[in-house]
Amino acid sequence: MKAATFEYVRATSVDQVVRTLAEDEDAKILAGGQSLVPLLNMRLARPTTVIDITRIDDLSYVRRANGHVEIGALTTHRLAETSELVRRNVPLLAEALRYVGHVTIRNRGTIGGSIAHADPAAELPATCVALDAELVVQGPHGQRVIAAADFFQGYLMTAIEPEEVITEVRVPVLAQGTGCAVEELARRSGDFALVAVFATMTIGTDGTCQDARITVAGAGPAPVRATGAEALLKGAAVTPDVISAAARAAADATDPPNDIHGPAEYRREMAAVLSRRAITKATNRANGGV
C-alpha cells in the first residue's frame, strides 16, 4: 500500500500545469487527493509525474456572475456545501454535496477533482448534468467551455484533453419556484451511491410543471439525464400518476451495472423508487413545503 515513485511538481499557475501536462503524457493532476492518493497507494495509478495544484492561488472561490454561480476548481466540497450563495441559488448542489463522502473527505476533496475523476456513481457529475452546468477548462490553446451533458463520456472518461485542466464550474441560478431534491441509496453513509436521483421541479402559479430535470447516478457508465421522464412532467399537472409514470421512464433510461453491490435489475427498480420520491419531494418544495 505504498505509491510507486513519481516526479513531484508543485505548480504555482495554471499555465505551468498545462506546460507540465504537455511535457509528460503520463502526468496526473493532484488536487484534494481524495480519489488520486488512494489510487496511488494501491498502485492502480502509476503516473510518472504528479502535478500538485493545491498551491495555485485564485482557484478557490464561489461567486455569482451573469446569472451563474461560478465555483473555482480548487474549492473544497465543504466550502461549497456551506456557501450561502450555493444554498440560495443552487440548493440542489448544496444538498448533493452533503452526500459526498464524509466531512473529513469534503474538507479536502475539490469540486474540480470530483468532476475530472468522473465516477458515474458520484454526486457531482450527476448534479452538474442535472443543473446544465458548464465546465471551464484551460489548455495549450486557451480556454474552452464544455456543457456538462457533453463532458461526461463514460466510466471515468471526460471531454478533457490530456493537456487540459478544469479551472471553473458555472452553474445557472435556478428559477424562482424551483424545488430540488436528492434521493440516494448507499450501503453505508458516505459510500458511493448504488443509485442516486437528482431532481429539480419548477412549478408555475397554475400548479403545472414548467420545467423538470432528472438525473440518475450509479445507473450507467456516465450520469443519465432522464429526458423521457422530463418530457412527461413538463406542462403537466403533477399528480401521483404522472410522477409514477415519470419515475418509471427515468428507470427505463438507465443502464445500470451488475456487480457485487447490486444486480442491474435491483438498481433499475431503485432508480424508479428514488425518482418517484425525488420528484415528489422537489414538487412539494417548489410549492413551499419541506
Added chain:
Amino acid sequence: MTGKVTVTLKVNGRTYSADCEPRKTLADFLRQDLGFTGVHLGCEHGVCGACTVSIDGSTARSCCMLAVQAEGTEITTVEGLASDGNLHPLQEAFWKHHGLQCGFCTPGMLATACELLEDNPDPSEDEIREGISGNLCRCTGYQFIVDSIHDAARQLRSTS
C-alpha cells in the same frame, strides 16, 4: 524530483523538518519520520478514518495526502489533544464511558468528534452517528463512543 524533499510543518505546536520522498503519505511521514505513532494506519485508502488528523483546523485523512502537500501547515494529532497533563474533555469522556476497546480507531474518532463538536456543540444522537460514520470501529463499540461524545458535548457546553 524523485529524490527527497524537505518538508517543514508544525505538529502540536512545534516545528519539525525532515526529508522524505514525494510519494510518502502524510500518515507515514508523521509516524515514521516524526514519531507520532498515535496516527493509526488501517486501510491506507481513505475508508477507515483511523489516520484522521486536524490540518489547519480541519480534519483530513493523513493517508490520502502526500507529506509534501502538508508543507507549512499546522497539524494536531491525538498526542496534541491533552494539555498540561490534563485529558481533553473528549478523552475524559471516552475513558469514563468505555469509548475505546482496542483503541485502534480512537485517535481518528477523537479528531472527528472534536471537529463535530466545534461545528455543532449540541448534536443529537443521529447527528453524532452521522458525524462518525466515516470512522470504523472494528470492535463495533459504537454505542459507547456515541455516549462518550454526547457526554463530552455536555461538558464542553457547560464550561464554555
